[in-house]
Amino acid sequence: MGAYLEQSLGWQNGFIFVLSAVILLAIVLGFVTYSIYFQRKILGWMQLRIGPNRVGPFGLLQTVADVLKLLLKEDIIPKAADKPLFILAPVLAFMPAFAVLAVMPFTESLHFADLGVGLLYYIAISGITVLGVVTGGWASNNKWALIGAMRSAAQMISYEIPLVLSVVGVILMTGSLNLIDIVEKQKEMGMWFFIPQFLGFVIFIIAQLAELSRTPFDLTEAESELISGYHVEYSGFRWAFFMLAEYVYIFAMASLTTVLFLGGWLPPFEFLGFIPGIVWFAIKFCAIVFFIFWLQATFPRMRVDQLMQMGWKVLLPLALVNILITAVLKTVL
Amino acid sequence: MGTKSGIRTEEMLLNVGPQHPSTHGVFRLIVKIDGETITGATPVIGYLHRGTEKLAENLNYTQIIPYTDRMDYLSAMTNNYMMVHTVETLMGLEIPERAEYLRVIVMELQRIASHMVWFGTYLLDIGALSPFLYAFADRERILALFNELCGARLTYNYMRVGGVKWDAPEGWIDKVKEFVSYMRGQLEGYHQLVSGNEVFLNRLKGIGVITQEEAINYSLSGVLLRSTGVKWDLRKDAPYSIYDRFDFEVPTETAGDCYARYKLRLREMEESLKIVEQAAEQFPADGEIMAKVPRVIRTPQGEAFTRIESPRGEIGCYIASNGKDKPYRIKFRRPSFANLQILPKLLIGKNIADMVAILGSIDIVLGEVDG
Numbered sequence: 001m002g003a004y005l006e007q008s009l010g011w012q013n014g015f016i017f018v019l020s021a022v023i024l025l026a027i028v029l030g031f032v033t034y035s036i037y038f039q040r041k042i043l044g045w046m047q048l049r050i051g052p053n054r055v056g057p058f059g060l061l062q063t064v065a066d067v068l069k070l071l072l073k074e075d076i077i078p079k080a081a082d083k084p085l086f087i088l089a090p091v092l093a094f095m096p097a098f099a100v101l102a103v104m105p106f107t108e109s110l111h112f113a114d115l116g117v118g119l120l121y122y123i124a125i126s127g128i129t130v131l132g133v134v135t136g137g138w139a140s141n142n143k144w145a146l147i148g149a150m151r152s153a154a155q156m157i158s159y160e161i162p163l164v165l166s167v168v169g170v171i172l173m174t175g176s177l178n179l180i181d182i183v184e185k186q187k188e189m190g191m192w193f194f195i196p197q198f199l200g201f202v203i204f205i206i207a208q209l210a211e212l213s214r215t216p217f218d219l220t221e222a223e224s225e226l227i228s229g230y231h232v233e234y235s236g237f238r239w240a241f242f243m244l245a246e247y248v249y250i251f252a253m254a255s256l257t258t259v260l261f262l263g264g265w266l267p268p269f270e271f272l273g274f275i276p277g278i279v280w281f282a283i284k285f286c287a288i289v290f291f292i293f294w295l296q297a298t299f300p301r302m303r304v305d306q307l308m309q310m311g312w313k314v315l316l317p318l319a320l321v322n323i324l325i326t327a328v329l330k331t332v333l
Numbered sequence: 334m335g336t337k338s339g340i341r342t343e344e345m346l347l348n349v350g351p352q353h354p355s356t357h358g359v360f361r362l363i364v365k366i367d368g369e370t371i372t373g374a375t376p377v378i379g380y381l382h383r384g385t386e387k388l389a390e391n392l393n394y395t396q397i398i399p400y401t402d403r404m405d406y407l408s409a410m411t412n413n414y415m416m417v418h419t420v421e422t423l424m425g426l427e428i429p430e431r432a433e434y435l436r437v438i439v440m441e442l443q444r445i446a447s448h449m450v451w452f453g454t455y456l457l458d459i460g461a462l463s464p465f466l467y468a469f470a471d472r473e474r475i476l477a478l479f480n481e482l483c484g485a486r487l488t489y490n491y492m493r494v495g496g497v498k499w500d501a502p503e504g505w506i507d508k509v510k511e512f513v514s515y516m517r518g519q520l521e522g523y524h525q526l527v528s529g530n531e532v533f534l535n536r537l538k539g540i541g542v543i544t545q546e547e548a549i550n551y552s553l554s555g556v557l558l559r560s561t562g563v564k565w566d567l568r569k570d571a572p573y574s575i576y577d578r579f580d581f582e583v584p585t586e587t588a589g590d591c592y593a594r595y596k597l598r599l600r601e602m603e604e605s606l607k608i609v610e611q612a613a614e615q616f617p618a619d620g621e622i623m624a625k626v627p628r629v630i631r632t633p634q635g636e637a638f639t640r641i642e643s644p645r646g647e648i649g650c651y652i653a654s655n656g657k658d659k660p661y662r663i664k665f666r667r668p669s670f671a672n673l674q675i676l677p678k679l680l681i682g683k684n685i686a687d688m689v690a691i692l693g694s695i696d697i698v699l700g701e702v703d704g
Contacts, residue, residue: 047466143347147369147685215460216532225689227353300533301460303686304369 020112024101032247033063039293046297073236078141081233085139090234090241093132096125097248104255105180107265107277118179119171122256123164126211129245130156136242137230148229151219151304155210158311159217163207165319169200169326170260183264192263199322201261203315208253210311212246214292216299217307254288255281262288344372347685351380355458355689358699362676362692369684374677378670381703386663393658394420394494394630402488404665405701407450410443410479411643413492415665418573419650420494420630423637431620432496433575438509438612439479439491440574441605445516446475447644448598448605451696455595456527458693459536464527471519474512481505494630496623506613513610520602528599537592541679541691544589551675554668555646556601557695559585560593567642579611591694598696601644631658645669645696669701 007013037052037060044051052059077086103118105111115121130153137149170193171177174185186192194201210217219225226232231242258264262284265277302310350361359380365373385404389397401416402409414436421428428436453468476486483491483499491498527533543553545561558565566583568576584600586593634656640649646668653662672695679691 043462047463048470049466143345151369215462218460219686225355225685297463299461300456300527300530300536301686302532303536304684306535 024112025098028098028101028248028251031251032244033067035247035250035289036063036066038289039296042290042293043297046294067240070240071237075237076235078233080141082139082141085135086233087238089132089136089139090238090245091132092135093129094241094245094248096128097245097252100125100252101248101255103179104252105183105259105264106255106281108180108183110278111180114180115178117177119167119177119182119260122179122252123160123167126249126252127156127160129249132245133230136234140230140233142233144226145230145232148226148232151226152213152230154304155213155217155219155307155311158308159207159210159315162203162311162315162319163211165316165323166200166203166207167260168319168323169197172323172326172330173197179259179264183259183266186263187266192261192266194261197261197322197326199318199325203319203322204257204261207311207315208257209292209295210307212249212253212292214250215296216302218301219304219307250289250292254285254292257288258284342367349688351377355692356699357454357693357697360692360697360699360702362688364680364685364688366685369686371680371683371685371688374680374688376673376676378673378699378702381699383704385704386665389660389663391659394632394660397660397663398492399488399490401665402490403700404667404704405643405645405648405669405698406487407698408443408447408644409487409489410439410491411641411648413489414440414574415639415641415643415648415650417492417494418641419637419639419652420632422639423632423635423652423654424494424626424630426495426624426626428574428624429496429621431500431617432622432624434612434616435482435497435501435622436492437574437576437579438609438616439482439489441608441612442475442478442509442512444605444644445602445609446472448602449475451598451644451693452523455693455696456533458689459533461527461533464523467519467523467526471516474515478505478508478512481508493623493626495626496621500622501616506616509609509613513606513613516606517603520599520606523599528596534592536686536690537595537694538588538590540591540683540687541694542588542590543675543679547675547678548589552671553646553675554671555642555644556594556597557646557672557675559583560597561589562587567640567647571640573639573641576608578615579608581605581607591690594694594696629658631656632660640666643668645698645701646672665704667701667704669695669697669699670704673697673702 040062041051052062055061055065077083100122102113103111103115103121133152133156134149137145137152140146170182173193173196174182176182176185182193213219231239234242258281265281267273267275267277267280345366347364347366348361349364350356351359356362361377361380363375363377364371383403385400389400392400397416398413401412405412449468449472453465456464479489480486481502482505483489485491543557543561545563548558548561548563554565562585564583564585567573568581569583581604584597584604586597632652632654634654636651636653638649638651640647647666648668649666651664651666652660655661676692676695680688683691
């Protein structure tokens with residue numbers, strides 16, 4: 001891919017860009033479709049239920065049916081809503097979710113943009129999503145939506161800081177913001193970063209759950225408190241876009257965790273190197289996705305003030321300590 | 334309207350319900366919020382008012398029983414008993430032994446079923462999905478037992494003035510015994526799954542604190558009263574039916590917060606299991622299930638008030654009779670309604686998440702609140 005980027009834009013590489021973008025889009029949408037199925041099945045089994053099993057064999061087409069239903073629904077815009085913003089909000093929310101995938105290296109050869117500041121790009125772009133959420137909540141002209149949007153703004157900003165600081169350790173150890181370099185460094189060290197950067201790993205996982213608004217940090221959607229938070233007035237395909245953004249973020253975050261802390265496409269042992277890297281990537285990636293869904297079946301929800309306290313008083317200092325330790329060790333060793 | 338560090342802020346009026354998922358029915362709450370902090374709350378009730386008491390004046394005593402089912406629909410058995418018990422007291426009826434045992438078994442199983450619904454839905458309010466399904470799966474077993482006994486799963490219409498409608502089918506008592514040991518294991522599982530969870534504890538501890546004085550002044554009863562340290566349970570303190578024959582504890586807590594109420598309800602399930610176990614053990618091998626009552630029940634002129642311990646608190650029934658087959662006036666003392674009165678006081682200064690936790694911990698059933 002990298003070689004094509006160097007050339008001037010022509011028919012050939014232009015076609016390849018479009019083709020691979022479409023393929024990636026298909027992969028991501030396929031992931032979203034089946035991660036929803038996977039989630040519902042896992043939750044079903046954990047809760048002594050069966051889960052979807054009606055549409056298609058083993059219910060495999062359930063999500064397809066759901067999405068079709070959402071697309072065919074009447075497009076409702078509340079009368080009192082701020083119409084342009086109401087329409088813009090889902091787009092704002094889901095665009096960055098796709099844009100961050102550009103820098104994600106799935107294997108050493110399978111990646112799109114090989115950016116020097118890949119990690120920074122990811123963090124910066126993903127920060128835009130909160131704008132979509134706040135816009136949606138505000139434009140709905142609904143008190144519940146507004147509270148939900150305010151909560152998510154507070155939550156995402158509070159947790160972005162520990163999230164960023166927790167990866168500084170990784171950056172220090174690698175000496176690069178490039179995601180491919182980070183994986184290469186892990187190969188060189190013969191150790192994945194979740195071992196030397198264990199504290200950072202734990203903070204990253206927690207902050208990531210808060211960023212994704214997953215249980216136990218699903219306050220923004222808290223259906224038992226806020227009915228469903230910022231997207232309460234959305235229905236049909238606009239609502240589907242919010243949901244799409246949420247699941248694409250799971251995809252992106254799980255990929256990022258794999259790359260930063262679990263050695264990306266590297267096999268756990270040298271002798272297993274004959275299995276292609278993409279398989280290892282997929283295994284690690286699926287484990288993280290499973291972990292996220294598993295929590296959903298287990299945990300209650302935190303309260304908004306407790307969430308803030310945890311972000312600022314626990315995670316942030318711990319992340320700073322982690323940076324300090326990493327820096328000291330790097331200088332000493 | 335107020336100002337905080339120069340920024341103009343406004344109080345917002347938020348309408349919670351009657352279709353909000355955490356109001357457990359058609360309860361409506363108008364809260365005034367400053368940011369997310371509640372500064373005032375006005376409960377609005379009556380969306381499920383059916384005028385049971387007025388309707389009952391035109392019904393004969395047996396016909397009133399199904400209406401009591403529909404008041405507290407999660408605890409229909411105790412409501413049945415509350416009504417027939419008052420009529421029996423008024424008539425001075427002697428109830429056959431076997432009927433009394435059946436009544437106690439179903440009432441205690443009902444208490445467990447009711448607390449199980451509370452446990453599941455409360456955790457749903459707090460944001461945990463799974464315990465709800467576990468609790469409902471276990472409650473299903475109780476409903477199956479009731480179904481076998483009287484052919485209904487929610488509104489049983491099981492008790493009659495003078496006894497019960499159906500005798501226990503063959504093997505039913507053994508199934509009850511089996512259920513008791515099964516449920517003990519499940520309760521252990523509930524504790525492991527939920528009781529120690531740090532997130533859960535943070536949500537409940539110190540939230541919605543009621544003092545002993547407040548509890549008494551607001552005429553609270555049941556778990557709300559006992560969570561403040563008052564040891565008051567009508568099954569012990571004013572025994573009705575055959576409750577004086579069983580050995581069980583009345584658990585109390587002193588904290589008076591949501592967590593105390595959570596612990597108490599789980600403890601009460603254990604105590605109810607003890608009662609069911611003993612009752613199933615002592616269950617008379619044969620005997621009548623109905624006392625000798627005339628076909629048309631007429632109460633002597635006069636009035637009677639009796640009260641019993643329902644899962645939600647003290648439920649009472651007052652009947653004024655003028656000697657006819659219908660009550661002249663009937664009045665139910667509904668614990669959900671009485672317990673709900675303290676809600677606005679508890680909500681001041683709390684945020685919306687706490688509102689859900691506090692409202693849930695009161696354990697209201699709207700059918701009962703609205704009558």
